Amino acid sequence: MRSEAAVYRRVLRRETHAARTGPALTLAIIALAVVTSASGLIIWGMVDPDAQARALAHAGSVLADARARVGIVAAGAVAVLLALLLIAGALLPGRRARRARTTQRVALVVDDGVLADAAADRVAAVCGIASSKVSVAVRRRGLRVRVVPISGVPVDTRAVETAAAQAVADLGLGTTARATIADSGVVG
């Protein structure tokens, strides 16, 4: 019976990193198909006495064709690229777009999109702009806010940054914000 803190630690670590179950399942199914057909081919080669000779002759004729050889080389290159993707998937941490923390009673996980929307709405309210003119990107290091102001109305960058950071801090997930004001504004 583990303590609640240990439970929350495991939960939050699993929630903030990708599981790779999808790609692993796909790979397992494809591998199963490949192994099964390979076994079938081997058994066919054993049972049918001239299958081996025919297969070798067929392979020889295929390899003699220049276009087929180019195709095989291309397929091999694609296979190596895919393999690099698989290995990267296995080794990279796979951090998900979420922020997490524990409170006294519960553990809290918030998707980055929710934080971006909340920050954008807060900035729009503080600066009197429509929220469609505010775009927020949530990065590892902090928020990047881009504001398209109303023509002729100056926008205080510091106020925008404070508003965006405060919207996230309200949930207890402290972060920094950097704001960029677009050079050209819009009417209304």
Place this chain on the structure above:
Amino acid sequence: MNATNRIMNRALLALGGVILAAAGLAAVIGTVRPEWAAGSYATVTGWAERALAAADAPAFAVPGDPPVFVIAALALAVVVTVLLVAFLLTRHRGRTATVVTATTPGGTVTVDGSVAEAVLAGPLRRRRDVLAAHLRAYRVRGVAAIRLSITVRRGADLAQALAAAENAVAAWDALAGARVPVLIHLTDRTWRDALRSGIRAQ
């Protein structure tokens, strides 16, 4: 939050990547330099035959009289098939239906996840700023834990929604008597939530 073994997932991806890279390289080298391919194939089958002869493998009478390493390859294929099927069947473990188990002098009391759903997710769903609330129970480190997923309307106050969720958890604590670990997950809105009508009838 489930108990799927993630290290196995990653190990399978890494192994698959290595095998695929080897196959790709073999295809490229075999086509560009066939003499290397024939040479290395002969070397590898030579090693395999010597290894199997050294292990004193029994002689099977098999139709077609294949070399011994072909039979070994077939046996390997069977083993690999069994392992892959076992892998497929052991994904997505860890969901549980009972949320609290208590032993009383009169017997054992188990509380089902649906009770937790009614007490935790129900009041949250009725709020104006909540689009959806789901509850699921998992077994984490031997303990039943609850995940409460809440989708909040655009423009809603997140701190207020979180406070409401924590109040619901307090009510659940009073009801259940045991302190169950709860994870509150504020989820992104999906395209289906965007299609939902903005009007709610109560």
